[in-house]
Amino acid sequence: MHYLVITTGSCGNCYIFSTGTDTIIIDDGVTYKKITEKMADHGIPIDTVRALFLTHLHPDHSKGVGVLQRKLGIPVYMSEEARERNESVIMRQKIEMDGIRTFAFGSDIVLPGFTVRPFPTSHDSDGAAGYAFSAEGLNYFLMTDTGLIPDEAWDLASEASVKFIEANYDDEMLRSGPYPEFLKARIYGSRGHLSNAEAVEFARRTSHHGDSVYFVHLSANNNTPELLRNLAGREIPSGIFCRVCERGEMFEGFAG
Numbered sequence: 001m002h003y004l005v006i007t008t009g010s011c012g013n014c015y016i017f018s019t020g021t022d023t024i025i026i027d028d029g030v031t032y033k034k035i036t037e038k039m040a041d042h043g044i045p046i047d048t049v050r051a052l053f054l055t056h057l058h059p060d061h062s063k064g065v066g067v068l069q070r071k072l073g074i075p076v077y078m079s080e081e082a083r084e085r086n087e088s089v090i091m092r093q094k095i096e097m098d099g100i101r102t103f104a105f106g107s108d109i110v111l112p113g114f115t116v117r118p119f120p121t122s123h124d125s126d127g128a129a130g131y132a133f134s135a136e137g138l139n140y141f142l143m144t145d146t147g148l149i150p151d152e153a154w155d156l157a158s159e160a161s162v163k164f165i166e167a168n169y170d171d172e173m174l175r176s177g178p179y180p181e182f183l184k185a186r187i188y189g190s191r192g193h194l195s196n197a198e199a200v201e202f203a204r205r206t207s208h209h210g211d212s213v214y215f216v217h218l219s220a221n222n223n224t225p226e227l228l229r230n231l232a233g234r235e236i237p238s239g240i241f242c243r244v245c246e247r248g249e250m251f252e253g254f255a256g
């Protein structure tokens with residue numbers, strides 16, 4: 001598996017997973033130009049893309065979807081609830097209804113090269129999802145934009161060798177920072193985001209020697225890569241590879 005974090009954070013989120021012959025994209029909050037350039041630079045042919053999966057419809061995850069859908073003609077997967085409850089956002093992002101495929105939580109989606117298991121997350125965007133998937137005999141896990149860790153995420157992450165986990169804010173930076181109280185409450189809340197402490201604890205408890213953990217979706221105002229790196233370094237055993245994905249940067253990895 002060859003994977004790319006094209007970018008992550010409130011500036012945009014986009015993840016690419018490719019077996020070489022088949023590719024899936026999770027979230028597209030970047031321009032078509034950026035996604036195609038980065039894929040070409042890293043040797044992933046655009047004509048191997050089989051599907052796009054959306055975690056939720058906030059623009060930092062979905063603003064590129066309409067264009068990508070029209071250019072590539074690929075199906076766009078989201079939960080039934082996400083489609084039903086976000087019609088105005090779907091229209092605004094110019095996502096074509098005909099190209100949307102919905103799923104119910106609890107069942108697998110089988111595509112060439114990939115079996116994908118969506119699970120519900122807890123965010124202020126209805127029908128939000130995280131994804132666990134298997135490809136070429138290895139399991140992967142991606143959970144971003146969630147105020148709570150859903151019960152089923154524990155087992156799914158424990159089975160995954162490569163994990164992408166939101167670590168949005170440092171508690172102290174958010175508490176003492178400049179955001180108005182209502183916004184702080186939203187971020188802390190059960191439909192907000194995960195803190196560094198929550199993300200690192202979750203990673204520590206679900207990871208085994210040889211696993212890789214990528215911390216993503218860091219806040220620009222309420223976090224620093226150093227704080228997160230230090231916490232992960234203290235808490236997570238050295239046999240687990242940890243990478244803090246700085247906001248707006250690109251990361252590449254291989255597995256299997």
Ligand SMILES: [Zn+2]
Binds near residue numbers: 009013058
């Ligand atoms: Zn987001």
Ligand SMILES: [Zn+2]
Binds near residue numbers: 056058125145
């Ligand atoms: Zn969001």
